[in-house]
Amino acid sequence: MQPVPEQAGVLAGAPSPRRSRVRLWAGGNLADRAYAAVLLLFGLALPALFAFIFVEITSAAMPAIRAFGAGFLTSREWDPIANQYGALPFIYGTVVSSLLAMLLAVPLAIGLAIFLVELAPRWLAAPIAFGTELLAAIPSVIYGLWGIFVLVPWLREHIQQPLAASIGDAVGLFRGPAYGASILAGGVILAIMVVPFVSAVAREVLAAVPRDQREAALALGATRWEMTWQVALPYAVPGIIGGAILGLGRALGETMAITMVIGNRPDIPTSLFQPAYTMASVLANEFAEASGELQLGALMEIALLLFGITIIVNSFARLLVWRVARRAGKR
């Protein structure tokens, strides 16, 4: 079994691309060769842009890299007046808020996808699917404003204050004071923003599970539940992981909405109700007014780290999808 995109190509009967490639380059036709050259240029444009961005950011980050070395990664200090910079609180805030978002979003998105594909009647499935996809089209500043005026007060009054007052002293994760703006609020808003991405992909891959497989399972006497969990879901797992990673990428890089609700305090919170800070947020907040080479350099180094984390996450996701797909293929 292959992940869906490749499968779709095979199903559509697309010819193997290699033959036409050879013909294009070897052909004596001038127009064809010019065409190939132009396309080659397009093909190279993106890797070149990638390299250019990397080089530019690295050179701008050099003052900070030279001044702080590896200590930049472990220092908790962020003091623009004393020119002391460390990235640890920002790395922590970015990673933890994104993981929190995934924890909330992935089960919800998968459940939603299963409902839409397996259970919901058509008249209900279509509007729900449309509504979910609409969520992805809302600009993130709108999410942020909604977060400030609706989500944060609601979380403060109905989740944070009761929890902090009752079990907050016993369970460190829920310790007060509960101001609303917190790493929890950041995680929740990211989760809401990520759900449409994950569920759209999960729905597509679930819908792509061949009818034969389902019918075979049902014919063998499987219940609906067994058919979904033992046949349809395992078939769709690589695609779902891919969708989740897509969502994670979005969560890691999200700037506007999370800046408005996370509280922007460069500390390492031990409670979900404490404010935190993310890498993307500190860039957005301080870049416009940054003065002095060291502050600019420190911000650029954070950009570089964010760049690096995104690349690592994406590569890891690729690897995961590839391994799961291969294992599924062997069966």
Next chain:
Amino acid sequence: MKRLWAGALLAMAGLAACGGDEGAPRTPGEMQTTAGGGGDRVQLTGAGATFPYPIYARWFSDYEQANPVRVNYQSIGSGGGIRQLTEGTVDFGASDAPMNQEELAKAPGTLHIPTVIGAVAVTYNLPGLAQPLKLSGEVLADIFLGRLTKWNDPRLQQLNPGVALPNRDILVVHRTDASGTTYVFTEYLAAVSPAWQQQVGMGKSVKWPTGLGAKGNEGVTGQVRQTEGAVGYVEQVYATQNNLPVAAVQNAAGRFVAPTLEASAAAAAGAQEKLAGSPDFRISLVNAAGADAYPISTWTYLLVPAQMPDCTKAQALVQVVRWALTDGSVAARELGYAPLPDAVRDAVFTKLGSITCGANRQPVSSAS
């Protein structure tokens, strides 16, 4: 058919290349002068602070109606404005905070030209409080240092006799994006509190000892409005437009003054003595002398090179600024900015007259 398509593609690529070649040299020419309908139109570009953007946009558009001068001002933040001015990509910059020594060393001879006066208001959320809260500088600093944490603290109670202050935690809300507003606010706290000066210092972004960070005036306002017991600071213009409760702050003369246009203008008037002894306008308005002066006031500056290569531009810039400080003061007041007091304005005019231009460094006023 295929050949036709490839040909079209090639032609398009060629066109794009020509467009690029043509476009490149056009831009610098445009920045000098562009032939308009009736005569030459001078183009000036500036970049910098966001705080004065509303009044600058109004001034420059009003001025363009009557004069052949087009000023393009981009509010990219004062840090960006100073960088662009240093690199010479704009004709003038703008900043709320004066340039520091490091920045001035990179752009020597940059003049600070004050245009309007602004103030930073302290806003709070204490439902049921009838009259404005009164704060002194030391108490404000201790609140933002996290040393004074309850609204019914005896020191607050002493400043507000007869007011029932609640037994509530104080939640400090500060700007998280670097800004001139933060610069002025921390400059004031550093001026009145040695502890603040030593522990935090002043700057466009600082290491806050306590509290939540919110983005922009609107973020601070949102957080303060929603949280009972919160206190934050915003630009006075913003506080007035949104009808926020603002605290009266004790000034150097010991009086509690609310942030108003008159009170900020009084701060500028109170700083005139200091101005007389200073070679430029880089003097602070915080905690200024004067019975009616609001203590958290500030100038906002245009940053202009003392020597400009192009005389046409230099002339136009000086005329725009002169016009803005005289005829433009009505518009400033309308938008909530305090215009400069007359004495300061005259000093600014003298300073403008010292700008030179061209290869032989002739004074702007005598250049034609």
